Amino acid sequence: MAAVTGESLATLQEQLSETLAASELPVADELFGALDVLDSSAGLRRSLTDPAREAQERAGVVRGLFGAKARPATVTVLEAIASQRWSRERDLGDAVERLAVAVVAAQAEKDGLRGLESLESELLAFRRAVLSSHEVQRALTDSQAPAESKQKLAARLSPEAGAEARLLIDRAVSTPRGLRPEALVERFAERIAARQQRWIAQVTVAKELDAAHRQRLSASLDRYFGRELRLDVVVDPSVVGGIRVQVGDEVVDSTVATRLNELHRRLAG
Structure with a gap:
């Protein structure tokens, strides 16, 4: 991680700590939706990472795109992300993903450490289920299969998953961002584990x-x-x-x- 991106992430974690902790799961879902928009538009990513543009101007672009469609907390997070400097264009999207996971973790954490441990366990159990079957791996990486079908298969593999794990698993199987679904689930689990300082x-x-x-x-x-x-x-x-x-x-x-x-x-x- 380049120094500029690392500093920006640290700033965001501090600046948005209360917002992330108070947000509900729909905010994470909306952040993932915004990530899809960013990933689909190179021009938008360039606009929001252009160091020649003022932070307020970049935040204004975000407000114009998402202000009327998303919850206030979602827009607050996106504006804060757009206001920071990023080493690479992709780092912008990675930050959105990271903070979406933070919202999910904060929701699980409302049940205390047990909630985080359950979320982590459910993610890792799904990963093991995928790795145990080459047929499942092929089905989840089939570029012709619709996202809905992959989510239904994921639900059969993780019937005990709670709402938080379900959101992250569905995200991983439908939009893995260039990774294998089980690899993205692993990354999510690692971030949950890091929240527990392990x-x-x-x-x-x-x-x-x-x-x-x-x-x-x-x-x-x-x-x-x-x-x-x-x-x-x-x-x-x-x-x-x-x-x-x-x-x-x-x-x-x-x-x-x-x-x-x-x-x-x-x-x-």
Whole structure:
């Protein structure tokens, strides 16, 4: 993340903290709708990220587009975003997405820590369900399939999801913004986890872990990474044996499949 964008995000989080905390789920839905408009118009993105234009002028463009269509809180958030400086055009849309997720998280947080943990768990459960089926992955990435069909499939995969998780999952399967749906859900879950000041460890193993093994692994990874982690365990028989762990950009891979591939590369070289 470039410095300018990082500073702008920090400013927005502070400036909008009360607005985000008080907003209801429809505000997040409207922010995602505004994101679709931004993603569909390169000219609009250029206009709202043009450093030669004054912040008030950029905010005025937002008011003209969304002022009569969206809730006041939605317009307040969009105006604040447009008033900031961004390193890249895409960062503008990424900021809208990030703050939409913040609204969803704030709604879940009204039930306390339990609400955030439930939201995180529901997102990760959906991700695991998608990763467990190649057929589901093909269906959710089929460019010819309508968004409504993908959302219906997602609902069957996550029947226990609450309103907050449902909104984020539907968003991920209908408009993944260049990512695979499960990857965008993972990004949403990571932002929910960060709100709880913890991180998600994506763990891939060849077979299911029992409770005792999972507890030992969790403690070992907490020590190794020096932070409290939430394990998201995916069973993938193709790894053959061993374990693969990813926390953010850091990867620890001790699977047999990886070692065999490395050996093949050395022999081929």
